Amino acid sequence: MTTDLESASRTVRRPALLAAAAGLVAAAAFFAAAELGALVLGGAGSPLVAVGSAVIDLAPRGAKDLMVALFGTGDKVALFVLMAVLVAAISACAGILERSRPPFGALVFAAGGVLSLLAVTTRSGGGTWDGAPSVLGVAAAIIVLRVLAARLRRWETAASVPTAATPPASASAERRAFLVWGVTAAAAAIVVGTASRLGTSAMQAATAARRAIRLPAAATTAPAVPSGASLDVAGITPYVTPNADFYRIDTALRVPSVDPADWRLRIHGAVDHEVVLTWDELLALPLEEHLATLSCVSNEVGGDLIGNALWLGYPIRQLLERAGPHAGADMVLSRSVDGFTAGTPLDVLRDDGTAALLAVGMNGEPLPPEHGFPVRMVVPGLFGYVSATKWVTELEVTRFADAQGYWTPRGWSERGPVKLESRIDTPRSGSTVRAGEPVAVAGVAWQPHTGVKAVQVRVGDGAWQEATLADSVSADTWRQWVYRWTPTKGSHRIQVRAVSADGEVQTSVERPPAPNGATGWHTVEVRAD
Template sequence: MLLGLGAGGLVAAIAARAFSPLVVVGSAVIDLTPGAMKEAVIRVFGHGDKAFLFVVLAVVIAVLAVLAGVLEVRRPWLGRAIVLAGAALGVAAALSRADATPLAALPAAVTGVVGAWALAFLVRRMPPAEPLRAQTAPSRRSFLSWSVGAAALGLVATLGGQLATRAASAAANARAAFRLPRPAASAPPVPAAASLDVPGITPVITPNAKFYRTDVELVIPQLDPEQWSLRVHGMVEHPFTLSWAELNELPMEEHYITLACVSNEVGGPLISTAKWLGYPVRLLLERAGVTGDADMVYSESFDGYTAATPLDAMTDPDRAALLAIGMNGEPLPFARGFPARLVVPGLYGYVSATKWVVDLKVTRFADEQGYWVTQGWAEKAPVKQSSRIDVPRPGRTITAGHQWIAGVAWQQHVGISKVEVQVDDGPWHEAELARAVNADTWVQWRWGWNATPGDHQLRVRATNADGVQQTSGVSDVLPDGATGWHTTEVTVA
């Protein structure tokens, strides 16, 4: 099995980089997994959800390999049938992808053929069940040598395929050489008053490497920008296709925007802020000329992932909905959507933040559903107001006396006007609010606490710019975002 997977990986590196057998099968598993189960995995493993899936796949493959070996010894061809059946599933998974190419099925097919051949080859070299003593040592030694050699060759081929894929990536070279165009409208600088001097508080701007990531991709896609284009069509008068060169000639805008994942639990980490550079989506839609009773923009990633965004959020001149190409002063990282992605403030990412976007279709909610909506999530998903305690960390022991209780609060495209803190079941105290970068970003807060010895429970709640207080009602992330007051425990010594 290792030899088969190694051969398939090498073929993928040479002829079909996006269709490594493990990747296409893993992606199919993700697509077929119910939404509630996906959410459970994300909740338990967080950013390690992809690694968890690879571990599960490795265990399943190991079990099938053992079963195939045992059956092949007892009934020739039965074990090879299992290997070839697994390869057939890989071929079907590859061909079912939206980005399938004529060579998409080749890596999985090679995996099956090489794996089946290696299985038959090794079984023929197994020593007899009860050999004579004189025959045992050389026969067994030969079989083990062939087996170890096949496994080693498979591992080398697997690693070689991965290295070849990275080294041969035209996308990586293109991104390294790309320089962001100068913005026609620059974002105002982040005011000094936006950051509070509290060790451990979440920074106002999230470094690219630490920006949260949730998507259905097992391996981060690397698209060559020269091959990228964006199709704008559907209920429009003038459909068109935008090339990478044409996009970079358009007047770009910079905006600081906080993005949040609907899977973020109360107090969770799946939220980040960056400075985005891009072209307003509303201007693309104006160029196309929206017609009829359209109420939604159906965006699609290069691999068929889809999201459904309310049309009014995309066309609102007061909302910075962008086709983004830059993040914090550099080209989008591959993991964040290079060469282009959508950024729409005030909506959870699953309905607005399509990465590696290649298609915008103007349509209606009555006619189309995005990927996660088919998995049980809500059709429309405005970000809910929330707040989080960053300092002190939960479960930490701190010293008595003056201590900061601090964190961040948000409701993108609405803004936060007040944050309050409660210790145990005492009165609510209004915290000091930092200056917000804008209404589309989170805001820092802090409150000075005279901590007394003992175990304490800390709570936080926010009030938005419209005067609406954050609800205390607890709800799960399904179907449209978690609610409740973030509560944490701390010991004062």
């Protein structure tokens, strides 16, 4: 029969693995304590979000492009996974180091705490106490790590010296003590961390406020969507994108929680009169509805980082007129509550023909939190990185020569007009169709603020054929199109190009999204059997 001592000795033969596990439990304790501290502070100072945001801010442009290209709207989830893997590896190494050479493992956590503290305290809009969660997390991690490492060493000693002073029962007791401490600390970290993340007071307040909002009726309503705007073709993108399907690309790892009662918009800079607008004052203004297609500059040719929605808001040009921009000013630097900035041409925002809105509603309901609740900017004709600031709190009238938006110093163009583009939604590339039977080749085309007047389709090296265009509400929205094609057996290459309302033909030159938007013809390969 195996004795207790033999069992304990056999288990402790993998001390490095157990020490690594202790490091992981200490890391869990760090994040649990830090998130609890952030909860007490109303959601401020979360090291997880601050460090992730710092990674986004410091990453080179190529890294951001790669993340979006690989993961699309899941880029933030992918970043969190990569961070978790890195933190886990470092924490495991710290646990091993603390077992063999204390207190160097604890110093690893201390160094991580310093980095976290720097990330938190240097974030835009940081408060005096925002560093407290990081300090609390480091203290919890070091305590847990040192206790578990000490318990592991005691177990090793008891199991490796079978004397009267350390009988088998002693080794077994030390083993139980290590496991009890480890499991208890891990369970407590999971419970506290999860509850803290779900219970952030600021998030709860914003969610409750959004549910209670009843948006006022628009003083100026958008034209009704004609029945001819939506083609009866399976697989084609809807004319109006549901909120749940609308793409989301931004720099916010945690969706900002803003209580409308606390929201303010400040218009300042090179203006005659500084203007401050509250939520109630904004809703009291004559709001307008406008259908507009927004797209991300990171969208690849044929990509899905684009959507069309009905927006409710107040014209930005009228707020700017109230402020009175100075002569010589040519840019408005908008700022989000999380510190993101975008530089938008002043003449575009003041243009009577551009429905640039300070938006509060999306498809008939208050803005979803991930799309900017309570207030965001919507500017047809410009890529989002220079115009579509979510959770907006400031409009600073300035000059391009004096200020830059978030993405400009990271290698993106100063101005970002949306390019003429088209996309094939169906059939999908790589799909198989029936030879001799009609196939609906269909998709969408867009150039917001200019409009699309024609779409042409080419199969193989054949001539360009005119597709049938659906109706649209305005030039600011995309248009559906369809081309009826009867394939012969074999493989076929299908290409599409659009013609804008002013006669421009979509270019065939292939360019990547950086620095100001992708170009080229969307191409799919299908086989007919």
